[in-house]
Amino acid sequence: MKTLSLTILGLSALALAPAAQAVAPSYTIVDLGVIGSGEFSQAFGASSNGSMVVGRSSDNHDQAFSWTSQGGMVALPNLAGRNFASATAVNNAGIAVGVSSTTWFGTSPLPVMWNKNGTVTELAMPQGFSSGAAYGINASGMIAGTVSSGTADRAALFSANGSSLITATTANGSYMTTAFGINDAGLVVGIGSDPSDLALNVGLVYDSVTGVMNSVGALSGNNSAINFGLSNSGYVVGSSAFYQGDGRPFVWSAAHGMVAIDLPEATSLGSASGVNDQGWVVGNAGGLYSVPFLYADGVTYSLQNLLSAGSGWDFSTNTSASAMSIGNDGSIVGTVVHNGQTHAYQMTLAASVPEPESWALMLGGLGLLGGLARRRRQAMSA
Structure with missing residues (x-):
């Protein structure tokens, strides 16, 4: 009261x-390094509490990794006969998921899970499907991803008990082809197809509890969208475009619908890839270079501008930099060029900055x- x-x-x-x-929020940054003599590393996901980061480290093969501030970067095992793997997501319990392939280009991908003890397990796929990938995992261990029969891709859910296709459709028949994320409430986000216009990307949200599929729509002037990430509080982020044109990042919620995110300076297109429970969004904008950004409390910041000048971190003059995930503690992970090396990083919020409205x-x-x-x-x- x-x-x-x-x-x-x-x-x-x-x-x-x-x-x-x-x-502007204040950040510090850590270079996560590489496995062994790896040439480069990339971070693709982090637990919602920010304690664990996952990705891949590469030299003559791709080694999936997990990273913590206490233990550093640890190699995750490959499936037998497969030397190329990437970890894409991890939950707070330390269970990671991803994809294992036979080549650097992702040939013959299989969805995999790395248990807390580090062992790797190939996830079972629905009958008739021979390849796939895992992209998201929630607190209960439910996994979201995609499977392919060679002629068609369909979104799927995986668990320790097996897998199932997401077969629900919207009112006009749109169906999900790839699921990129799942939250603790069982909401799944991804990309889908409209059977009346297969060239149209449809951003979809599937409620695995009720079995209902809905579209998030598109930004004004556009007609397509792709959903890449969501939070436990119900925010959804992605990119909206006119058919296959240049996309614009957005954040969507059931209460406010789709809201456009302003692009950083000197960029003309972009996409949002991660969002936390507070509605802070990270993503990547494009122009001449790749420019990772943070959208916090209605303001867009280039990650470069949140770090001290002359520090050796290059988020603004290369095509490799990215921001892929943001934790509820404000930590950001992705890839950056650091002193000439392309490495995974974690940016940590130096101090809690209340929203202007909160002040x-x-x-x-x-x-x-x-x-x-x-x-x-x-x-x-x-």
């Missing part, structure tokens, strides 16, 4: 207070509470 009262008082004061300016609510509420207290003391002494 005290919290509710403070919020109500803060809302009253907000109408009288001038708008606060957004404060106004807090200060306004405390101010009104202080005024009420003074009047109460004056009344008692009269």
Whole structure:
């Protein structure tokens, strides 16, 4: 009740207070390194609490890895006869998922899971499908990905008990071909096809509990979308375009629909790849170079501008840099060029920065509470 009262008082004061300016978050950064004598590494995913990062380290083959601040980068085993693997996602329990292939180019991919003890398991696929990949895992161990029969791709769910195709469709028959993420509530996001226009990308959200499939629509002036990530709080992010044209990043929620994310300077297209429970979004914008960005509290920041100048980290003048995932602690992971080397990284929020609205609510509420207290003391002494 005290919290509710403070919020109500803060809302009253907000109408009288001038708008606060957004404060850029402050970050530190760590180079995650490589496995052995690897030539480069890339981070593709992180646990929602930010404690574990997964990706791949490459030299003459691709080695999936997991990384923690305590243990550093650890190689994850390959399937027998397959020397190319990438870990794409991991949950807070340390269970990672990804794909194992026979070549660097992803030939004959198989969906795999790495257990907490580091052992690798090939995930069973539905009958009639011979290849696939795993892209997301939630707290209960449900895995989202895709499978292929050689002629068609379909979104699928995997678990320790087997796998199943996602067969639900929207009202107009659109179906999901690849599932890129799944949250703890069982919501699945991905890309789909519209049977009336197969050239159209459809951004879809599937509720695995109710079995209902819905489309997120598209940004104004566009007619297609791809959903790449979602949070446990229900935010969905991706890219919206006109057919196969240049995409624009967006964040979607059931309450507010699809909202366009402003691009960083000197870029003309982009896509959002990860979002946390607070609605902070990371992604990659393009122009001459790849420019990873953070969208926080309505403001877009180039990651380069969140680091000290002259530090050796290049997020703005190469085509390799990326921002793939953001944790609820604000940590960001992806790939960057560091002193000439292409390596996986983790950026860590140096200090908690309240949203501008939160500052106004807090200060306004405390101010009104202080005024009420003074009047109460004056009344008692009269």
